[in-house]
Amino acid sequence: MEGAPTSMFLHAGRCGSASVPSARRTPLRERRAMPVVTDTATVSEGGRALVDEIAAKIRDRIMSGDIPIGAQLRQAELANDFAVSRTPVREALRQLQTGGLIDVLPNRGAVVRVPSPWEVREAYEVRAELESLAAARAVQRISRMDIAALRAANTEMYEQSGSEPSPTADTATASRRENDVFHTTIAAVSANARLARAIDEINETFPRNVSAQLLIGDDRHREENYQEHVRIVEAIERGDAEAARREMREHVLKAGEQLARWYERRSSTVFKG
Numbered sequence: 001m002e003g004a005p006t007s008m009f010l011h012a013g014r015c016g017s018a019s020v021p022s023a024r025r026t027p028l029r030e031r032r033a034m035p036v037v038t039d040t041a042t043v044s045e046g047g048r049a050l051v052d053e054i055a056a057k058i059r060d061r062i063m064s065g066d067i068p069i070g071a072q073l074r075q076a077e078l079a080n081d082f083a084v085s086r087t088p089v090r091e092a093l094r095q096l097q098t099g100g101l102i103d104v105l106p107n108r109g110a111v112v113r114v115p116s117p118w119e120v121r122e123a124y125e126v127r128a129e130l131e132s133l134a135a136a137r138a139v140q141r142i143s144r145m146d147i148a149a150l151r152a153a154n155t156e157m158y159e160q161s162g163s164e165p166s167p168t169a170d171t172a173t174a175s176r177r178e179n180d181v182f183h184t185t186i187a188a189v190s191a192n193a194r195l196a197r198a199i200d201e202i203n204e205t206f207p208r209n210v211s212a213q214l215l216i217g218d219d220r221h222r223e224e225n226y227q228e229h230v231r232i233v234e235a236i237e238r239g240d241a242e243a244a245r246r247e248m249r250e251h252v253l254k255a256g257e258q259l260a261r262w263y264e265r266r267s268s269t270v271f272k273g
Contacts, residue, residue, distance in 0.1 A: 047088065054082055055092035062101060062112050064173070065209030069266065073102060073110040100205075114267050115206050117260040124256020127202045128249045130195060131183065135232060135248035136241040137190035146189050147237050153181040154229040161215040161222050176212035182229060186236075186248075206259070214258055221258060228254070 058078065061067045078089045093110045096102045103113045138146075157178035160171060183203075187196040215222045228251040235243035 050084065050088045051091040051095065054078075054084065054088050055095045057082065058092060058096060059101060063204065063208050065207055065213075067112055069112045069114050069207060069210075071112050072108060073112065075110075112207075115263055116267075117264045120206065120260040120263055121256055123202050123205055124252055124259070127199065127256070128252035130199050130202070131187070131252050132245040132249035134187045134190035134192070134195055134199065135236060135244040137192060137195075138186050139236050139239055139241040139244055141189050141191055142236050143189075146185060147233060149185055150182055150229075150233045150236075153178045153185065154226060154233070157182065157215075157229075158222065158226040161212070162219065171216055173209070173212070175215055176208050179212070179215075180208075186232075210262060211255065211259060214262060225251075225255070 058067070058073070062069075067073065073093060075086045075089050075093070079086045082089070093102060093104075097104055097110070101113060102110050104110050157175050160178060161175040180203075183199075184196075187199050190196065215225060228247065232244060232247045232251060235247050
């Protein structure tokens with residue numbers, strides 16, 4: 001206010017300052033009880049990270065076959081295995097249920113879900129198109145070292161899957177690992193990260209140990225699988241993109257049909273509640 005007496009401002013200042021303590025002062029007890037927002041956020045983030053970690057470990061056990069399809073997932077046992085309380089285990093199981101890997105059944109609780117044959121066929125139909133694209137793209141990008149790696153993985157897979165009269169879990173794991181090397185190498189050489197991720201997502205839909213069991217349990221299927229890989233490598237090496245695409249598509253569709261039939265047989269023997 002232009003020309004206002006100085007005493008007015010002094011009076012106003014005194015009035016303002018006198019009113020602040022009574023309006024804004026927080027009792028000591030209330031100040032001590034107020035939560036610290038940053039600490040709460042940190043705990044929440046840590047809890048989510050633990051749940052994600054446990055879910056990933058359970059998923060790995062299922063995908064490797066350590067926890068077979070149809071098996072019960074007991075919270076107490078899992079909590080003991082991971083040295084945590086039941087709460088993060090329960091949340092991890094909910095996460096896996098949402099993802100379709102487990103079911104919660106009456107009187108049984110959480111169990112590893114048995115995929116339906118139609119789900120397998122649908123997934124492998126998509127996978128066949130994606131991997132055939134990867135094979136065609138790899139033709140112009142493959143190196144001699146990559147070709148050598150593909151042949152070595154195929155040979156090792158073949159030998160591992162037929163190395164013992166009575167195959168063990170370790171045999172299946174080794175065979176699956178080499179099969180994974182074969183397919184992931186082609187996906188990587190295709191030089192399309194989005195394509196490789198899409199292939200990987202489908203591969204992680206079903207327990208991986210089952211495909212390996214099919215190989216080590218059936219000599220005819222094992223031989224056919226090996227020869228299909230050989231034809232894929234030969235087509236890529238000679239630069240025939242269409243042949244590489246065709247051979248890969250047929251190979252994946254055939255593998256999907258084998259897997260779907262296995263689940264058809266298996267689904268009738270798994271107790272569902």
